[in-house]
Amino acid sequence: MARNIIVINPNSTTRVTAGIDAAVDALRIPGGPGIECVTLQAGPPGVESQRDADAVIQPLVDYVHARDNEADAFVIACYSDPGLHSAREASAHPVFGIAECGLMAALTRGERFGVLSILAKSVPRHLRYVRALGIDSRLAADLPIGLGIAELGDDARVMECMIAVGERLRDEHLADVLVMGCAGMARFRDRLEDAVGLPVIEPTQAAVTMALGAVCLGQRGRAH
């Protein structure tokens, strides 16, 4: 009877899932749909390459299929939107990808969006996806924050780099809205927005918002 949104972190790092859980907490409304954040055990520690992204599809789709009766909507919480179209084929409910939703939400808040990526090697993958979505004319730029793996554990350093990249996106590339290009950046959102002075879209929040509406409105998916 109770309505439920399942948010799947397709990497196996539970710390990331905890961050996602905190990020969407404000969208848990008394009387509204539940929001359950889960970790895909079979996933890699992180999605850094196309191989990583492709490798999570099978377990992710299996997970969606297995729990389709328990959910009213699914959110895939990885900025590569791995398996999004497969998951839609596997579910009778709406399935949202955080990149797709984060980017569409950004288009309602600004004229040109800038994306902050963790790794330089993700940028071509992101660009390909932005073009597949048909919205590349509104992309300001997608820039990596330029930190090595070791440095990613140092929050102060990450924040500093994000702000520097956010300023470059704003000043050199004329972005007027920013999108965090990773599900694990949520805790920096407020400070980044304050520092750069532009709206910052945290993509999991954007996708859960879409899911919230879909569930309240009783929208169906398109299982075949």
Next chain:
Amino acid sequence: MARNIIVINPNSTTRVTAGIDAAVDALRIPGGPGIECVTLQAGPPGVESQRDADAVIQPLVDYVHARDNEADAFVIACYSDPGLHSAREASAHPVFGIAECGLMAALTRGERFGVLSILAKSVPRHLRYVRALGIDSRLAADLPIGLGIAELGDDARVMECMIAVGERLRDEHLADVLVMGCAGMARFRDRLEDAVGLPVIEPTQAAVTMALGAVCLGQRGRAH
């Protein structure tokens, strides 16, 4: 203290406002933001031309400005998104347009969107806007339902025409998601979706969903 979304119908026809109010009722969650639907008294009976759309901007922006302290987000409930950017300049809170939100929501539900318009003469205005949003590569087509003013009062006739146009959008133009190109079509949404077998986006619902998320997440606007 209580959070509030104000949905403005910029035409003066209260029957349309009542329809909008019913359409968004499912998004009123007990512990969530209030959703107040209002009629812009100074608006024309309907927005049928660019002149109509432009004529409502001034009173609409004045309204937003006057009630900015009472709202956490605004929704402009006319598919021409009249005054959207002006209203954003006039408010410290996020302002959403139903065309912009309806179209972006459609892009998360299908590959090619078809729009159902009331009047043929609105189509060029809609096309111009779709291109301004930078998403014309995903437009299947925007087709008028082809009814005269007199016939618009006959719901059975309207439904019949909508289904016929929805089928053309699906079969001839290969749309796989439909957007209702008018704030006053909400009561036909469910039946259209059932008849045509594609997701149908009611744009006010899409915009209020976006507003709901923005309010819960405490997002700010960009008043200058």
Next chain:
Amino acid sequence: MARNIIVINPNSTTRVTAGIDAAVDALRIPGGPGIECVTLQAGPPGVESQRDADAVIQPLVDYVHARDNEADAFVIACYSDPGLHSAREASAHPVFGIAECGLMAALTRGERFGVLSILAKSVPRHLRYVRALGIDSRLAADLPIGLGIAELGDDARVMECMIAVGERLRDEHLADVLVMGCAGMARFRDRLEDAVGLPVIEPTQAAVTMALGAVCLGQRGRAH
């Protein structure tokens, strides 16, 4: 009997109208259409925001409608093309916007156009419009000249900044034709062209040229 083009400066600053009048003087041909430049008294001193642009629409359209019998064509002399489509609905004669005409004229003179804007905050508005026109693939960049209001009165300073921005558009963004993104820049055109070595389009001149042809050829508008 005599043919007449009415050029409307939608801001109330008569000095700007005088500049426009001088800019189009070379297009006053003995035996050709008259060119009357008028100031919209109800307009703001300048159009700097979307609110300003939207606020002039109503009086502008009223003006066009009131004088439709006295004109064979109208030109709206503000680079935001405020009310262009509304004015077309209100007139039986062709109505030209200076941004639209300036940009189209630029496309016949170079491969990539650069725009010089007065204010940074106008840039997103301009970009939205360029995309709505469907010509964003030919935009090199739109850059503000970066002067505060106080400095705009200092012509030598303005000229210097325009040349610096024109050189950046040429050298960093590979523009090979420039468009002045404001109706009030005409007096700098010749010197800018000489300094930068690229064709510089003054948009009111471009629009009056279009109007001149339309009037000579007896073209009609599309009043509904």
Next chain:
Amino acid sequence: MARNIIVINPNSTTRVTAGIDAAVDALRIPGGPGIECVTLQAGPPGVESQRDADAVIQPLVDYVHARDNEADAFVIACYSDPGLHSAREASAHPVFGIAECGLMAALTRGERFGVLSILAKSVPRHLRYVRALGIDSRLAADLPIGLGIAELGDDARVMECMIAVGERLRDEHLADVLVMGCAGMARFRDRLEDAVGLPVIEPTQAAVTMALGAVCLGQRGRAH
């Protein structure tokens, strides 16, 4: 001392030149630039293929170069704009192509342009050019009138076919402005506009209008 626009018909059919001359007569203003229409003797009887279009470039550019001292602007009056960029390199004055100018003028009169071509085999060449101009998002369609060479001499038949194609462009492809895709169609313009009820751009008129403005304003070309 007197200013002069030279309009070059790059095919050798003097009847076409006479038609062009009549089409631009309304743009001869007593105190304005002279408009001289000439036939390129070395051209083929008509430009029907890419080979035809390419074959006229050399004599056309030679002609421009030879008469550069006698002209203030040139117009190349063939809808393939043959040699346009070469001619610009060969002249110190602005050189306009009728396709480029006709299409840009159309963009100031409607939202989606339809092109009427003589021959089906010209359509791919036209499409390639529209895309090279970066304005394909505004093309409704380019349709041949579908007459064999023999039938082109029968004006009543040509008019009938043009109207039928104009109606298809309007009704099936949603064009709201038409462009004549050939320099030799001018005599049908008025009747086509009346029959179809949309603005019809005759491209040589559009190009001579641009040239008129350029000459009055003293604009220079870009000879290297």
Next chain:
Amino acid sequence: MARNIIVINPNSTTRVTAGIDAAVDALRIPGGPGIECVTLQAGPPGVESQRDADAVIQPLVDYVHARDNEADAFVIACYSDPGLHSAREASAHPVFGIAECGLMAALTRGERFGVLSILAKSVPRHLRYVRALGIDSRLAADLPIGLGIAELGDDARVMECMIAVGERLRDEHLADVLVMGCAGMARFRDRLEDAVGLPVIEPTQAAVTMALGAVCLGQRGRAH
């Protein structure tokens, strides 16, 4: 020592592999690279959905990785290009997808390409890919041949439907080059080309051609 191209049919139907083998036989040059066509045992009988396409990625990438020392280039012979980017990450040699290569080859043979698909439900997937490649402005249409699974075994019936769809792509959608949207259509290529009178690209032939050049020229891949 001998150079070798491995062509992988990612579905498990050996009859399809045999057809591919025959299709590329003309590219086996005595002194040139060997061309080995293999069946991915772990694949499904056919790739009909996104789930099918995604399901083959893992075994496909494993296969590429396992045989990377035995190949100088790989071709993935499924029109969905499953796992293309992952396979590139897994190999030190160039990896070609037949959709990507077939589409790029088509762009060197015609102005607008039409695609013949087996199933209607593949069309949105194809459109998304065409847009991700950034070449949607040259797509005429992608149409299914409209046969049920049972009828696909009847070659005469398939040929008849392909010709009918090819003619529609040519006549209604103005395609001037066709691409076969499936690796299993090769045996119909010659007859389709003769019947429709347009170049027909068989995508595996296109990809093996690219691979042939890459191997002869000693090009490397980009394994990370």
Next chain:
Amino acid sequence: MARNIIVINPNSTTRVTAGIDAAVDALRIPGGPGIECVTLQAGPPGVESQRDADAVIQPLVDYVHARDNEADAFVIACYSDPGLHSAREASAHPVFGIAECGLMAALTRGERFGVLSILAKSVPRHLRYVRALGIDSRLAADLPIGLGIAELGDDARVMECMIAVGERLRDEHLADVLVMGCAGMARFRDRLEDAVGLPVIEPTQAAVTMALGAVCLGQRGRAH
């Protein structure tokens, strides 16, 4: 009986033809088509302007037509693809342009292509062509190497500049594949690829690869 590809260098500099001949030598496969590289005696020493490019069309098309019985495919080995469509009209065999083929090949090797041009003044011509091909969304940038004519004879200096520009294309413009924008750069390909670490497409090699496949597969041209 023996199959033959004729590669035409449309400039008259035999040293360039010799470089082309060396560049395609790896594509001469025992048992495969012959590859004959010829110099167009009537061409200019180099193609540097649009006038140069247009001037070679007539002799080039005559050459193709004269030797059409001796060839199974033609390659036009100049990065402006002069006369490509005319040559196709003049031949019963496939005709390939090196810019078209080089760019399409690049799209199968990377996400964003960067072009290295000899002269700054060629860049607008290149950009126009990239847009005419409809692939501008994948262009990173086209940058001149910035050497005067005198310096082009100094190979060490050319190499140095190419590497510097290749690095700028990679680092500032995010290109991940490079295309040499001139038929005469082949001898630098390997070293540039090694220095910059990205795939480098030599366009004549790309076009001859396409021709090789077309000849082996018995593809026909489209002479009219």
